[in-house]
Amino acid sequence: MYGPCQEYHSGEVAGVVADGADLAAGCPAVAAGYLSLTEAELRDRGDLKVRWFEDGSELCLLFEPEDPAGRHDTLRGTVKGLGRAPLPR
Numbered sequence: 001m002y003g004p005c006q007e008y009h010s011g012e013v014a015g016v017v018a019d020g021a022d023l024a025a026g027c028p029a030v031a032a033g034y035l036s037l038t039e040a041e042l043r044d045r046g047d048l049k050v051r052w053f054e055d056g057s058e059l060c061l062l063f064e065p066e067d068p069a070g071r072h073d074t075l076r077g078t079v080k081g082l083g084r085a086p087l088p089r
Contacts, residue, residue: 005078011063023052027060036083047087
C-alpha cells in the first residue's frame with residue numbers, strides 16, 4: 001500500500017487528526033495544509049479528493065479520483081506543498 005512518491009501512485013497520507021477528532025471535519029483541513037492550500041482552494045481543485053480510514057486510525061489521505069478511462073495511479077512525485085500547481089505526472 002505504501003511506496004516511494006517517485007513511483008506511480010494514486011494517493012498520499014496527508015497527516016493525522018487529533019485522537020477522537022471528527023474525521024469528516026478534520027481531514028479536509030489537514031489535507032489542505034499538506035498542499036499549502038485553504039480548504040476552499042482544495043475543494044476547487046477537483047483533481048484531488050480527501051478521504052480517511054474508518055478503522056479507528058486518524059490518518060487523512062489525499063487521492064487522485066479515477067479518470068473516465070478508470071486510471072487513478074498517475075501521480076509521480078509528492079503533492080506535498082503543491083498549492084495550485086499541476087499534479088506531478
